[in-house]
Every structure is written in structure tokens, then in C-alpha cells.
Amino acid sequence: MSQPRPDRFLAITVALSLLLAGCGQRAPSETQAPDTLPEAPAPDDADRATPSTVGSGTVAEQGAEVPDLSPPVLTPEAERGKKGARNVLLSLARMIELKAYDQAWDLLARVDDKQRSESEFAALFASLQDISVQIGDGVLEGAAGSSYYNTLVVVTARDGEGRPVKIEGPVVLRRVNDVPGANAEDLRWHITSLALDKSPSV
Numbered sequence: 001m002s003q004p005r006p007d008r009f010l011a012i013t014v015a016l017s018l019l020l021a022g023c024g025q026r027a028p029s030e031t032q033a034p035d036t037l038p039e040a041p042a043p044d045d046a047d048r049a050t051p052s053t054v055g056s057g058t059v060a061e062q063g064a065e066v067p068d069l070s071p072p073v074l075t076p077e078a079e080r081g082k083k084g085a086r087n088v089l090l091s092l093a094r095m096i097e098l099k100a101y102d103q104a105w106d107l108l109a110r111v112d113d114k115q116r117s118e119s120e121f122a123a124l125f126a127s128l129q130d131i132s133v134q135i136g137d138g139v140l141e142g143a144a145g146s147s148y149y150n151t152l153v154v155v156t157a158r159d160g161e162g163r164p165v166k167i168e169g170p171v172v173l174r175r176v177n178d179v180p181g182a183n184a185e186d187l188r189w190h191i192t193s194l195a196l197d198k199s200p201s202v
Contacts, residue, residue: 085149
């Protein structure tokens with residue numbers, strides 16, 4: 001039996017290689033990197049979720065119903081001190097910022113000498129924009145049977161023409177101490193004096 005010639009095997013190998021190349025197939029030793037997806041673009045600022053905020057006067061200006069902004073009820077221990085007094089003042093500030101002037105007026109029910117009527121009080125802030133209220137760090141004092149808290153209220157805003165406006169004045173709160181016969185309402189802080197003056201510029 002005759003042995004196949006080496007040159008015949010070589011010819012067959014070359015022919016197969018040319019045939020595979022013509023068909024577009026790669027040799028088994030070649031490797032191809034897997035396809036990759038392009039990196040997703042970073043979201044624009046407009047696409048990012050941000051917590052909603054209520055700007056000064058936004059609720060009232062949009063005609064939506066303003067929620068009850070009354071001071072939250074504190075524990076008796078918290079109500080006795082400075083925290084209880086500032087609890088009332090922070091509610092007053094929020095009422096003015098959201099233009100809930102009727103609620104602010106109700107909070108002033110115990111003011112000894114009101115400078116203005118309810119309509120005049122609301123007119124003090126009428127036409128103002130970007131209202132912001134700051135409450136100063138006050139002083140807590142004790143007297144016979146009562147405690148007092150004195151501080152400063154500062155309202156900054158802009159008028160209809162964009163000019164800065166400042167409204168400020170002292171405020172006094174009073175609370176009946178834990179004396180026999182005092183009811184729950186007496187034991188809470190109340191605004192007893194508020195004098196606000198308006199200036200045309202900051």
C-alpha cells in the first residue's frame with residue numbers, strides 16, 4: 001500500500017485556508033471582544049428629583065388653601081421654657097411668610113394694645129414679595145406668677161417695584177406659671193405685645 005505524498009497534504013491545507021478566508025470566517029486562534037453598550041449620559045439637573053419647597057407667600061398667592069399653622073402642642077416641660085415661647089413665634093413667622101394674616105391675627109388675640117386693626121395688620125404686608133421673617137434670640141424672665149419672653153421680630157421683603165423693605169419691632173410673650181387654678185390655656189405662651197414699624201429700605 002503506497003503512502004500519501006506530503007505535498008498533497010500541503011496543497012489541501014492551503015486550499016481549505018483560502019476557502020475559509022473567502023467566506024469571511026476567522027481562524028480559530030482569533031478572538032473577538034464582546035460588544036459593549038455606550039455609557040449612559042448623566043441626567044440633567046432638570047431630571048434630578050429635588051424636594052419641593054414652599055416659597056414665601058407661595059400658598060396664598062396661588063389661591064390654594066393655607067393649612068392650619070397654629071403652634072403645635074408641646075409637652076408641659078417644653079412649654080414652660082424658652083422652647084415654648086419660640087414655638088409660638090415660629091408659627092407667627094410662618095403665618096406671615098405664607099400670608100396667612102387671619103391666622104396671625106388670631107395669634108395676637110391677647111395683645112394688650114394693638115397698634116392696628118386686623119385689616120391694617122394685613123395691609124402692612126400687602127403687595128410685598130419674597131417675605132422672610134427672622135426671630136431674634138430673646139431673653140426669658142420670671143415675675144410673680146408669670147414668665148416673660150422678649151425678643152425682636154424682623155421681616156424683610158421687596159415691594160411691588162422690587163425695592164427692599166424691612167418691618168421690625170419688639171415682641172413680648174407671657175405665660176402663667178404653674179400656680180393653682182391656672183388652666184391649660186393659661187399655661188401656654190401668648191403674645192402680649194407686638195410693635196412693628198415699616199421702613200422703605202433695608
